[in-house]
Structures are given as structure tokens and as C-alpha cells.
Amino acid sequence: MKVAVTGGGSGGHIFPALAVARRLIELGHEVSYVGAEGGMETRLVPEAGVPFHALPAGKYNRNTLQPREAWKALRGLVSARALLRRLRPRVVLSTGGFAGFPLAFAAENAGVPVVLLEQNAALGLANRWLAPRARRIALAMDVSLPRKLAFKALVTGMPVREERREARAAKQALGFDPDRPLLLVMGGSQGSLALNRALPDLLEPHLEGWQVLHQTGERGLEAVRARVAGLAGYRAEAFVDAVTAWSAADAAVTRAGATTLAEAAYHGVPLLAVPLPADVDGGAQEQNARFYATREAALAADQEKPGELAAQLERLLEDAELRAHLRAHLAELSPAGATERLAHLLLEVAE
Incomplete structure (x- = not known):
């Protein structure tokens, strides 16, 4: 046919x-x-x-x-x-x-x-x-x-690509400690200037407990690498293998594109969604983030509100029960x- x-x-x-x-x-x-x-x-x-x-x-x-x-x-x-x-x-x-x-x-x-x-x-x-x-x-x-x-x-x-790797093996393949939690930062296929600028400062206080894999996009790589050069456990890459990265991640901070959210749901990774501003994409990502948030499958934050972004990030990283709650509701949305x-x-x- x-x-x-x-x-x-x-x-x-x-x-x-x-x-x-x-x-x-x-x-x-x-x-x-x-x-x-x-x-x-x-x-x-x-x-x-x-x-x-x-x-x-x-x-x-x-x-x-x-x-x-x-x-x-x-x-x-x-x-x-x-x-x-x-x-x-x-x-x-x-x-x-x-x-x-x-x-x-x-x-x-x-x-x-x-x-x-x-x-x-x-x-x-x-x-x-x-x-x-x-x-x-x-x-x-x-x-x-x-x-x-x-x-x-x-x-x-x-x-989505329906492939998974064992979490510890995925962390080791990426060069991270398999016994420590890993946060994935993903700003879409081309990276996110807003996340690239905001996340290194916000994540620095959490690096005693967390490791970070930050996908910056090609244009943002040099600036982020310069900012995190002295931070142990924080690595920036222009691109990552999505299956390996999602399999390794214990939590994520991402844009709210439909593919990204679906991949998080498939892999069961609790996340903080930071949508593009409405004047950029007509509000599509804001509506996606709201959909996941109202179903208690993700946290959401406005990139224009630094206090809200910092507070939601702290909740995600410090509250293990919240992450388990989000993970359970993500399973209901798995594609x-x-x-x-x-x-x-x-x-x-x-x-």
C-alpha cells in the first residue's frame, strides 16, 4: 500500500x-x-x-x-x-x-x-x-x-523511540557515578538560551547531592562549559543520545515540547517543564506544561519568574516523595x- x-x-x-x-x-x-x-x-x-x-x-x-x-x-x-x-x-x-x-x-x-x-x-x-x-x-x-x-x-x-537502558549502565556509559542521582537539563534539539543562562547558578548549591548532564545545543556549549568549568559533577554537551540520557536521568529540567514531555513520560523521569514564552510559539508549550501539571505529572515554571523557577527546581531536587508522585502520574501518560x-x-x- x-x-x-x-x-x-x-x-x-x-x-x-x-x-x-x-x-x-x-x-x-x-x-x-x-x-x-x-x-x-x-x-x-x-x-x-x-x-x-x-x-x-x-x-x-x-x-x-x-x-x-x-x-x-x-x-x-x-x-x-x-x-x-x-x-x-x-x-x-x-x-x-x-x-x-x-x-x-x-x-x-x-x-x-x-x-x-x-x-x-x-x-x-x-x-x-x-x-x-x-x-x-x-x-x-x-x-x-x-x-x-x-x-x-x-x-x-x-x-517516540521505544528503547530503554538499565539506569546504572546508562550513567556509566555517560561517564557519571552510577550511585548518585543525575539531573538531565534539555532545552530542545537546539538548546535553550534561557535554561543555559539560568541553570548553572541555580544548580550549583545542589551539586553535593546531584550530578548534572546539561544539553546546551551547539550555540550555547562554549558559554555553559566556561561557566561550569570548576563545578564537579556538572557536564555540558551540545547534544546527547536521548535514549541513554533519559535512561540515566533521575529527574529533568526541560522545555515543554510535546516530544520532550512524551519521552519523559515513556522513561518515567519526573521533570520541571519550563515552556517557551507564548509570543514565541503561540502558547503551545505553555498549554503542554499546563496539561502535564494539572495531571500532576510534572512541575512547571515561567522562565520570566526567576523566583518561581528556583523554588520549583528546589522542590524537584529535594523532595523524593514528590518525584515518586510525579513518576506515578507520568506512567499514566506514557506513549x-x-x-x-x-x-x-x-x-x-x-x-
């Missing part, structure tokens, strides 16, 4: 789409991945061995009219119609974002069934536009939708099996 998978622009759109694409290929189906020209997916998808096609895709800016982006979006829609005729998929999966819109929109207009994956606690802009005519909506989180959409929604969870569920939903819709 021919299946098209589309989405890109960020790891949160690309990695779940790739996970489903690989699973469908394992099941013997013909999968094509469609992304945006110049996006991260142009490198990541071919590296994963999945056939890739690029389309022009204009970014929508909520605050400014950008004629060049509008022209790219129009070109993308025209190109998507031609590509759809070439690929002839029985079903299309879109993981959202501007990169996933052109092919999904063309498919809906051509009568090809579309399944949307919404990773966040509320529908993103592209998915809101596509949802009325989508065949099904797969949800990473159990969130409520308007009645006119709720009947086509299914909670599948967020596809284990999400890739399989989403792959079979696509095949069900196609048939």
Missing part, C-alpha cells in the same frame, strides 16, 4: 512522522516522506533511509504579512498537487506545521483520506485549517476538541505503543 507522510520544520514534527514511516516500511508498505525545501527534514529523512520529496512551504507569521512567504506557500500548494498525482498514496499522515500543510491540503481536495497527528495540548494552526476535512485526528494527549471534531479524534500518544497504534490507524483508514 502506498502511504505519504508529511511534516517538518522541527524535530517535534519530523521524528514522530519518521517513526511511523519506518514502522509502515517494516510492515511491507511503500512510504514517501514529503517535507519543506531547506528544512531539517531534507537531511534527517534521507539519513533514515526513507524516500524523500521536498516542496516549497511558506511560513505563516502571526504578526507580520510576508509576501515572499505567501508566494512560497502558493508555489507549495501547486507543486503538492502534481506530487500527489505522482505518488498516488492511499492515505496521507500529516504531523502538522507549515511543512506538512501543502500535501495534506492537496490530498483533502483530491479526496485522498488524511490523518492528522496533533502533538500538543491544542490544535496547531495548520491542523486547525485541515481538521474539518481530515478523516481522523490522532492526539498525543487526551485533550478535548470541539464537538464537530471530537467524533473523529483518537488518543494514540506521541511516537508506549503509540507508533504501532498510529501506523494501524493509517492502514485502517486506507482500507
Whole structure:
């Protein structure tokens, strides 16, 4: 069966789409991945061995009219119609974002069934536009939708790499003491300037009891390494192997991207979520953090409130009972099996 998978622009759109694409290929189906020209997916998808096609895709800016982006979006829609005729998929999966819109929109207009994956606690802009005519909506989180959409929604969870390592072995592989707790600081695939600046000072008083693995992103590595050079047990790396790092971690401080939260839930790592400001991502991470916090699966703090960030961090590190409580509720949100569920939903819709 021919299946098209589309989405890109960020790891949160690309990695779940790739996970489903690989699973469908394992099941013997013909999968094509469609992304945006110049996006991260142009490198990541071919590296994963999945056939890739690029389309022009204009970014929508909520605050400014950008004629060049509008022209790219129009070109993308025209190109998507031609590509759809070439690929002839029985079903299309879109993981959202501007990169996933052109092919999904063309498919809906051509009568090809579309399944949307919404990773966040509320529908993103592209998915809101596509949802009325989508065949099904797969949800990473159990969130409520308007009645006119709720009947086509299914909670599948967020596809993540379903691999774990034994905790002590993972700590040793990373070069840490297996007998001491490890805090993972992760600011997303490119790091977080705010976390890079704030965390070394806040964590220094806790280093007698804790070790720290801080993923800074490439741009932040030099500054953080200079700041923590004299701190025993505090190590900064531009990138980390996610499976090993999550397996080793006893707690985490992270952004509130959907993939990051799903990985924490899968690995059972209690965390403090520090979402991006709403003016950066339209409030998606704030809503994700609120979703996990209201279900007592994470603590949350505003990066613009240093006192709140420091207080929540101290609670996470000093209260073992709280960490156990968060871990128990994370288990209720674990996305284990999400890739399989989403792959079979696509095949069900196609048939």
C-alpha cells in the first residue's frame, strides 16, 4: 500500500512522522516522506533511509504579512498537487506545521483520506485549517476538541523511540557515578538560551547531592562549559543520545515540547517543564506544561519568574516523595505503543 507522510520544520514534527514511516516500511508498505525545501527534514529523512520529496512551504507569521512567504506557500500548494498525482498514496499522515500543510491540503481536495497527528495540548494552526476535512485526528494527549471534531479524534500518544537502558549502565556509559542521582537539563534539539543562562547558578548549591548532564545545543556549549568549568559533577554537551540520557536521568529540567514531555513520560523521569514564552510559539508549550501539571505529572515554571523557577527546581531536587508522585502520574501518560497504534490507524483508514 502506498502511504505519504508529511511534516517538518522541527524535530517535534519530523521524528514522530519518521517513526511511523519506518514502522509502515517494516510492515511491507511503500512510504514517501514529503517535507519543506531547506528544512531539517531534507537531511534527517534521507539519513533514515526513507524516500524523500521536498516542496516549497511558506511560513505563516502571526504578526507580520510576508509576501515572499505567501508566494512560497502558493508555489507549495501547486507543486503538492502534481506530487500527489505522482505518488498516488492511499492515505496521507500529516504531523502538522507549515511543512506538512501543502500535501495534506492537496490530498483533502483530491479526496485522498488524511490523518492528522496533533502533538500538543491544542490544535496547531495548520491542523486547525485541515481538521474539518481530515478523516481522523490522532492526539498525543487526551485533550478535548470541539464537538464537530471530537467524533473523529483518537488518543494514540506521541511516537517516540521505544528503547530503554538499565539506569546504572546508562550513567556509566555517560561517564557519571552510577550511585548518585543525575539531573538531565534539555532545552530542545537546539538548546535553550534561557535554561543555559539560568541553570548553572541555580544548580550549583545542589551539586553535593546531584550530578548534572546539561544539553546546551551547539550555540550555547562554549558559554555553559566556561561557566561550569570548576563545578564537579556538572557536564555540558551540545547534544546527547536521548535514549541513554533519559535512561540515566533521575529527574529533568526541560522545555515543554510535546516530544520532550512524551519521552519523559515513556522513561518515567519526573521533570520541571519550563515552556517557551507564548509570543514565541503561540502558547503551545505553555498549554503542554499546563496539561502535564494539572495531571500532576510534572512541575512547571515561567522562565520570566526567576523566583518561581528556583523554588520549583528546589522542590524537584529535594523532595523524593514528590518525584515518586510525579513518576506515578507520568506512567499514566506514557506513549508506549503509540507508533504501532498510529501506523494501524493509517492502514485502517486506507482500507
